[in-house]
Each structure stands twice: as C-alpha cells, then as structure tokens.
Amino acid sequence: MRLSQTxxxxxxxxxxxxxxxxxxxxxxxxxxxxxxxWSGDGVRLRSLIEAxxxxxxxxxxxxxxxxxxxxxGGLVVVTLLLLRPDWLTWYGTHAWVGLRTMQQMEPGTRLxxxxxxxxxxxxxxxxxxxxxxxAISLSAGFLTRLNSVIVFLCLTSIQQRNLxxxxxxxxxxxxxxFFLIFAPAGADFPSIA
Amino acid sequence: xxxxxRLPAGSMSRPPANRLRSVARAGGRALQHLVINAFLLFHLxxxxxxxxxxxxxxxxxxxxxxRPYFLWAGLFQSWDMFSPLPKSSNIYVEAIVLYEDGNTRNxxxxxxxxLNLKDRYFKERYRKFVxxxxxxxxxxxxxxxxRFIARVNNNRPARVKVVFLVRHWSAIVLRGDGSYDxxxxxxxxxxxxxxxxxxxx
Numbered sequence: 001m002r003l004s005q006t007x008x009x010x011x012x013x014x015x016x017x018x019x020x021x022x023x024x025x026x027x028x029x030x031x032x033x034x035x036x037x038w039s040g041d042g043v044r045l046r047s048l049i050e051a052x053x054x055x056x057x058x059x060x061x062x063x064x065x066x067x068x069x070x071x072x073g074g075l076v077v078v079t080l081l082l083l084r085p086d087w088l089t090w091y092g093t094h095a096w097v098g099l100r101t102m103q104q105m106e107p108g109t110r111l112x113x114x115x116x117x118x119x120x121x122x123x124x125x126x127x128x129x130x131x132x133x134x135a136i137s138l139s140a141g142f143l144t145r146l147n148s149v150i151v152f153l154c155l156t157s158i159q160q161r162n163l164x165x166x167x168x169x170x171x172x173x174x175x176x177x178f179f180l181i182f183a184p185a186g187a188d189f190p191s192i193a
Numbered sequence: 194x195x196x197x198x199r200l201p202a203g204s205m206s207r208p209p210a211n212r213l214r215s216v217a218r219a220g221g222r223a224l225q226h227l228v229i230n231a232f233l234l235f236h237l238x239x240x241x242x243x244x245x246x247x248x249x250x251x252x253x254x255x256x257x258x259x260r261p262y263f264l265w266a267g268l269f270q271s272w273d274m275f276s277p278l279p280k281s282s283n284i285y286v287e288a289i290v291l292y293e294d295g296n297t298r299n300x301x302x303x304x305x306x307x308l309n310l311k312d313r314y315f316k317e318r319y320r321k322f323v324x325x326x327x328x329x330x331x332x333x334x335x336x337x338x339x340r341f342i343a344r345v346n347n348n349r350p351a352r353v354k355v356v357f358l359v360r361h362w363s364a365i366v367l368r369g370d371g372s373y374d375x376x377x378x379x380x381x382x383x384x385x386x387x388x389x390x391x392x393x394x
Contacts, residue, residue, distance in 0.1 A: 056229070056230075056233060057226070057229075082314055082315055083318070086315075086318065097337050101336075101337050104333060105331070108260075108264040108265070109261070109264070110264055110265055111266060111267055156267035160267065164325040164326075164331065165321045165325075178266065
C-alpha cells in the first residue's frame with residue numbers, strides 16, 4: 001500500500017445506501033467534503049474564466065456596438081459643430097491659452113497633434129475639418145477602424161491642447177473613443193461599409 | 194502502414210503544410226487571446242486604481258506607476274464634481290481694459306445665466322474656462338487670458354496699455370428658515386497685465 005493510499009482507497013467499491021455510510025462514515029465524509037471544496041474552487045475558477053471569456057470573446061451580434069458607434073460619432077460631430085465658431089479662439093495660435101502655457105501647466109508626454117502641426121491657424125483649421133469628416137464617417141460606419149483611430153487622436157489632441165475647458169462629457173467621449181478603436185464597431189447596423 | 198497508425202484520424206489525408214498552417218493558426222489565436230487578456234486586465238486594474246475614490250498607499254503607488262501612460266494616452270479622469278466642498282459663492286470674472294489715452298472699457302466673459310438656451314450650448318466652454326481662470330491655483334492662465342482680451346479690444350486709435358482681471362462674487366448665505374440667498378456682490382482686481390506691442394501681434 002502506498003503512503004498516500006488510505007484504507008478506503010484500497011477498499012472494494014462500496015454498495016450504495018446506509019450500510020456504506022455507517023461503515024466508512026468518517027473517512028468518506030471527510031474525503032467527500034475535501035473533494036467538494038476542491039471541486040468547488042475549481043468550478044468557481046473555471047466558471048470565472050468562462051464568464052470572462054464569455055463576456056469578452058463569445059461571438060455577439062454587432063448591432064449594439066454599431067449603434068453605440070453611430071451615436072458616439074454623432075455626439076462628436078455635435079461637439080465639433082458647437083465649437084465651430086471658436087475653433088481658433090480655443091485652439092488657434094493666438095488662443096486663450098497658449099500651447100506652451102498648456103505644456104507648462106500640464107507637463108508630460110501626451111498624444112497631442114498640435115505639438116506636431118506647424119504653428120499656423122490654417123493647419124489647425126485643416127485638422128478640425130479632417131476631424132469633422134472623420135467623425136461623420138465614423139458615425140456612418142465608413143472605414144470604421146481607421147476613423148475611430150483618427151477621431152480618438154483628434155479628440156485627445158484638442159482636449160490636451162486645452163484641458164481647462166473640458167468637462168465630464170468630454171472625458172467620457174475621450175475614454176469611450178479609446179476603447180471603440182478595439183471594438184468590432186464597423187459591422188452591422190447602421191453602416192455604409 | 195505503421196506510420197499511418199501513428200497519425201491521428203482525419204489528418205492522414207491532410208498534407209503536412211496544411212497541418213503546420215493550422216497549428217500555426219491555433220498558436221497565433223492563443224497568442225492573440227493572451228495579448229487581448231493582458232490588455233484588458235491591465236486597463237481594468239489601472240482604471241480602477243486611478244478612479245477609485247480612496248486614498249491609500251497602494252492606490253497612490255499604482256496611480257504613480259500608470260500615470261505616464263494615462264497622461265500619454267488620455268485615459269486620465271476624475272469624478273470629484275461637487276465634493277468635498279461644494280461651491281459656496283456665485284462668481285463671475287470681467288476685465289477692465291485701460292487704453293494709452295486713459296480711456297477704459299469693461300469687457301465681460303459670456304455668463305451662462307444671461308444667455309439664451311442656444312447660446313448657452315455654444316458658449317458652455319466659457320463657463321468652464323472662467324471657473325478655472327478664477328482659481329488661484331491656475332494663475333499661469335492669467336497672462337495668456339489678459340493678452341487675449343487685449344487683442345480682442347485693440348480696435349481703437351489708442352493702444353491697449355493694461356488689462357485688469359476682476360473677480361465679482363456673492364456668498365451664498367443660509368437663512369434662518371433654511372433657504373439660501375445671495376449676499377451683496379463684491380469685487381476686486383486679482384490680476385493686472387501690462388500689454389506690450391508684441392502681445393498685440
């Protein structure tokens with residue numbers, strides 16, 4: 001008999017019913033409880049992994065995320081149109097807050113296209129028009145992945161350019177835009193491509 | 194015949210190149226799965242640590258660890274709208290523009306309470322900006338704001354000489370019957386900026 005082998009391990013298969021319980025009650029009860037605990041943990045861990053995989057990887061109808069994408073794109077378009085009279089007031093070369101002031105007040109390396117653009121209002125206007133076209137395309141579901149990247153880059157850039165005029169709604173759009181890049185938002189309703 | 198027996202059923206008819214390709218594809222899928230899971234786990238934990246409203250050494254440490262990435266990617270956020278101290282006064286900011294000939298002009302930021310519904314949507318950014326401008330912690334904004342106001346008002350024969358930023362405030366007072374009322378308005382100049390010719394370019 002091996003050391004790890006218990007008496008019950010070596011016993012013959014037990015008959016079902018009271019007889020077996022009364023004969024081996026203590027040993028079997030302990031073993032059963034231990035087995036249940038281990039199996040419970042196993043089940044819990046397995047079901048946790050299954051739930052995780054189910055939530056993040058199970059194929060789902062793309063309609064909700066596509067609908068979200070359409071609404072999201074629409075909100076970005078509305079935000080840009082409401083800002084339209086003040087594009088250069090807030091983000092131009094002679095804006096309320098200069099780019100250098102912003103970098104001094106909010107230091108750190110950040111995704112900000114304004115840092116890369118030539119210091120010219122024409123370039124800044126061009127950036128906004130690209131942003132607007134991209135947001136409209138994203139809303140329509142045209143070249144969704146590419147446009148979700150462009151929209152996120154532009155949105156992050158205008159917010160980093162002037163963080164002192166952003167509110168909670170802007171923060172939501174920025175964060176949602178980041179995760180939208182990785183979502184299969186280009187499929188299904190309502191999409192033109 | 195012996196070799197055939199060693200192969201799993203179904204793979205006998207498959208050429209080796211196809212088998213290799215399917216193994217590589219399965220490996221690629223597993224790697225993709227791993228990368229996606231790592232990405233998800235990292236962001237879930239990092240965002241939780243960043244946004245959790247408790248101050249303890251562990252969250253402080255994790256915040257400082259993810260800070261460079263969050264600042265770079267724009268994933269930072271804060272949800273401290275009305276806490277811990279809700280505002281206890283009404284405030285608005287105006288500017289007094291002094292020209293070289295001694296004349297002055299009052300210039301006001303758009304005030305939401307004085308605008309109609311449509312204009313409020315278009316000028317909402319001013320509300321947020323003035324809120325920050327008024328904060329002494331953001332004093333670095335003041336010179337830029339003064340220069341902007343000077344440029345906007347530089348449309349007279351005499352050049353703009355000085356811009357004063359004026360804070361108007363009225364404390365919100367709790368009355369005996371439990372209602373709130375505004376105290377009389379007060380004002381003071383919190384910043385003066387002498388405008389150079391270069392500021393007006």
